[in-house]
Amino acid sequence: MANWLRISSRTVANHIKKRMNKEFMGGAVHVNQSSGLWWGLNRGGPVSDRNRRHMDPLAWNRATLLCVQRFKSTLAEKQHDSFLSSDSDDDNQSVDFPGGKVSYTSEMSFISESSQTRVPCYRVLEDDGDLISDCDFQQVSKEDAVKMYSNMVTLQIMDNIFYAAQRQGRISFYLTSAGEEAISIASAAALSEQDIILPQYREPGVLLWRGFTLQEFADQCFGNKADYGKGRQMPIHYGSKKHNFFTISSPIATQLPQAAGIAYSLKMDNKKACVVSYIGDGGTSEGDFHAGLNFAAVMEAPVIFFCRNNGWAISTNVSEQFRSDGIVVKGRAYGIRSIRVDGNDALAVYSAVSAAREMAINEQRPILIEALTYRVGHHSTSDDSTKYRQLDEIVYWKKARNPVNRFRNWVQNIGWWSEQQETQLRNSVRKQLLEAIQVAEKTEKPPLSELFTDVYDHPPSNLEEQEKHLRETVTRHPKDYPSDISV
């Protein structure tokens, strides 16, 4: 065991803090040619007290120690020796390699494939909505709490009604966020409007929080001319520039490396904003997950990677998805600070995202959040999940572990919400949704010309030819074509 570990963690922490302040922030920019990394834009302030409290002290110090070593040339190790050899026999036990100094051991031991215990998950509310005593959390204002709860209810009702609309054949497809309402709403509530969202597809709650109207949701699902996407994609593939919500695409995890690039741009602009990119448990198996996290870490980009671990990727249970302790442990593999949170606890999600955001922006680093939850609904309207999981499992999560009920209990107990408001809200939302659907259904589809625009900034000649030819065909065979698209 390397001798330096015997030094008290506080000593280590103070030493690193001093070195960091002197060498890496504000002062001289130390560019290490051999590592090719640079610190010019590490504008991170000292880790705030609040955040430091949330971090395992030894873990933080080890991570930062590795950081400090990474950016020093192996030739410059002499400067480090003064720190490392508080115990004099240290020099004998460490060896240089590109990437820094490592101590060595003659005892051959493999790091275990898993810890003795799983990483605990952070929660603030009991299952019944009571606040856990002496817990650490970011307080939410009454206004925000009421908005959060109302949005969670709205999301629930929206999901039920749109799902039913698909079953009635009025829209072609839908997928719900059932069971995950706290994740999208509470995470959105902890962010600012300037933070940029790169969703997977089960986070419409973020858009709802930011002010996307029920009509706007309905318009996209019906693909009418009011749809910002101009009717080009399947339902639920929302996108809204004015809400800083990038358009959803079906391929899984492709948004993760893009998030790193977007965050890098924010970094270049010194914006006090971050990117939040969502992914499911299944998506973390994709190569783009590895690419996204690695790039964000190396580029020191302010991204929050938010993983909704809901246990299922269509019919594939997490036991068939990975053999690690979920996703949270993967953060360390990339040098990314991570936390596991109870995704069905709105306050815990809110607190974790608040803290993550502060770290991401102030320290210009990515953060990984794994929110444990359960996908109560089927994967989508094309799925019947009773084919691969037990009905009583679904019912248990829907009833006993419901994030909406849990949060309601909390807001009600505090006196910020009442049964009467509940009834009023549910009736009102239901009515608005039914109206929005009626309006969306009656609204014209986009005109045929929108088939050909936006492939490029201007249509090239082959598209102009094809449009001309197509119009002639439509004129000759009008019955082949839907009548609700104006030619």
Place this chain on the structure above:
Amino acid sequence: MGFRNIIGRRLGLGLVRRRKPFSTATCDGDGNGNAKSINLYSAINQALHIALETDNRAFVFGEDVSFGGVFRCTTGLADRFGKARVFNTPLCEQGIVGFGIGLAAMGNRAIAEIQFADYIYPAFDQIVNEAAKFRYRSGNQFNCGGLTIRAPYGAVGHGGHYHSQSPEAFFCHVPGIKVVIPRSPRQAKGLLLSCIRDPNPVVFFEPKWLYRLAVEEVPEHDYMLPLSEAEVIRQGSDITLVGWGAQLSVMEQACNEAEKDGISCELIDLKTLLPWDKETVEASVRKTGRVLISHEAPVTGGFGAEISASIVERCFLRLEAPVARVCGLDTPFPLVFEPFYMPTKNKILDAIKATVNY
């Protein structure tokens, strides 16, 4: 203190402007001003220097670009523009392109390098499913037009399977991106600057064989060459030859020899493969009545097939002979058998004669 201000001061600009106005005149570089004889990688290097100097939101990144790149195309950029704008990435093509899409989506000019076109495939999903559809699927709320992906392609004499590929055909089948291939240093500089400044994502394949071998007078100033405009680089009346990149010099040699036999060849450099300039090729075929296409990529499903089908559709009654294709074989690119695989001057010459004598 804003980072942009640091850049501004380093460049000696008092007030940092986002972009310096650049010439969009489509001069082909013959205009006034100094021209120096330089090779292809130097021309590309010049284009990159100009791109970064005229737009302080332009970035160059990829594997090994920081020290100058394995082909020296990015020499001097990191020193001049700093490590925030010119930097190495981890070894991960899907990450490079995904990251580039994100950067471009925020209005930056993201110039991504893929070290060899042979390694572009991990990024295929990001290119086809994301970059190409970014604008369309969002209803034009978002776009990644600032993305340019550069990759060396083509035979180099000893590259074998994985340092010689010509994958252009895969990308020509993707609506939403552009595919551009220069034939020479002067073309490369002007075309690359156009690609970088074009508001659509572009894949730019550079013929690696020519990085050192091709030397040409290249004007030192900032100039752009138009995309989607093919160029007749040799006038003729008996047969039209269509090609791109390094293959054109082989075709030109074939044309010279054919001329000795009294065959007058018209040679067209397509330059942009997607969207391609059908009008110029059609006009030439209407003149000659014969067409031959040549590319290094395997013949089956190669881009020559698209050109052939389009020409037959448009010029069927004018054609005096079947459309000829002289291309690579339908095999992985071989090492010791490279001379047999390649569409050589004599293969082309034989095909010219066969077509003319049909």
